[in-house]
Amino acid sequence: MAMKQVIVVNGALDLPRGKMAAQVAHAAVGALLGAPHQNQALWLQQGMPKVVVQCASEDELQALLARAEAAGLPALLIRDAGRTVVEAGTATCVGIGPDLAERIDPITGALPLVR
Numbered sequence: 001m002a003m004k005q006v007i008v009v010n011g012a013l014d015l016p017r018g019k020m021a022a023q024v025a026h027a028a029v030g031a032l033l034g035a036p037h038q039n040q041a042l043w044l045q046q047g048m049p050k051v052v053v054q055c056a057s058e059d060e061l062q063a064l065l066a067r068a069e070a071a072g073l074p075a076l077l078i079r080d081a082g083r084t085v086v087e088a089g090t091a092t093c094v095g096i097g098p099d100l101a102e103r104i105d106p107i108t109g110a111l112p113l114v115r
Contacts (some may be wrong), residue, residue: 001042001100002046002049002100002101002102003042003043003049003050003097003098003099003100003101004043004049004051004097004098004099004100004101004104005028005031005032005038005043005048005049005050005096005097005098005099005104006050006051006052006053006095006096006097006108007024007027007028007031007050007052007053007093007094007095008021008050008054008055008064008093008096008108008111009024009052009053009054009055009093009114010052010054010055010057010058010061010062010090010091010092010093010096011054011055011057011069011114012052012054012056012058013086013090013092013103014109015085015086016053016056017076017086018083019084019086020028020092021077022023022064023080023093024052024093025061025094026078026095027076027078027094027095028050028095029095030076030078030095030100031074031075031076031097031098032095032097033095034062034074034075034076035074035097035098035099036074039074039097039099040098041094042098043095043097043098048098050064051108051113052114053108053111053112053113053114054109054111054112054113054114058090058091060108061077061093061094062077062091064081064096064107064108065094067107068096068107069096070091070105071095071098071106071107073107074095074096074097074098074099074104074105075092075096075097075100076094077091077093078091078092078093078094078095079091079092080081080092082107086098088095096108104112
């Protein structure tokens with residue numbers, strides 16, 4: 001039972017690396033806290049595997065969130081507070097999981113890695 005977490009970044013924003021790292025951290029922690037305790041425990045035992053990918057737009061980010069929620073996956077949309085780089089309320093990323101990789105991959109598996 002391979003567990004994973006995927007963070008999807010809104011690539012249209014072209015966030016500076018530090019800002020992106022902070023937003024990804026928000027998504028990772030927030031989605032973890034929304035996951036069932038059994039998922040949390042298994043994911044922690046497996047070394048907290050995670051992947052950071054990107055999508056092309058906020059619309060795509062919202063669609064991925066809807067697909068994850070429809071599949072019953074723990075998912076959380078992160079909206080920025082607007083204190084630095086982007087306007088308040090800007091959707092920056094979505095955290096999905098931790099859950100079984102086989103449940104997450106159909107939703108995020110075709111997305112490119114963040115580079």
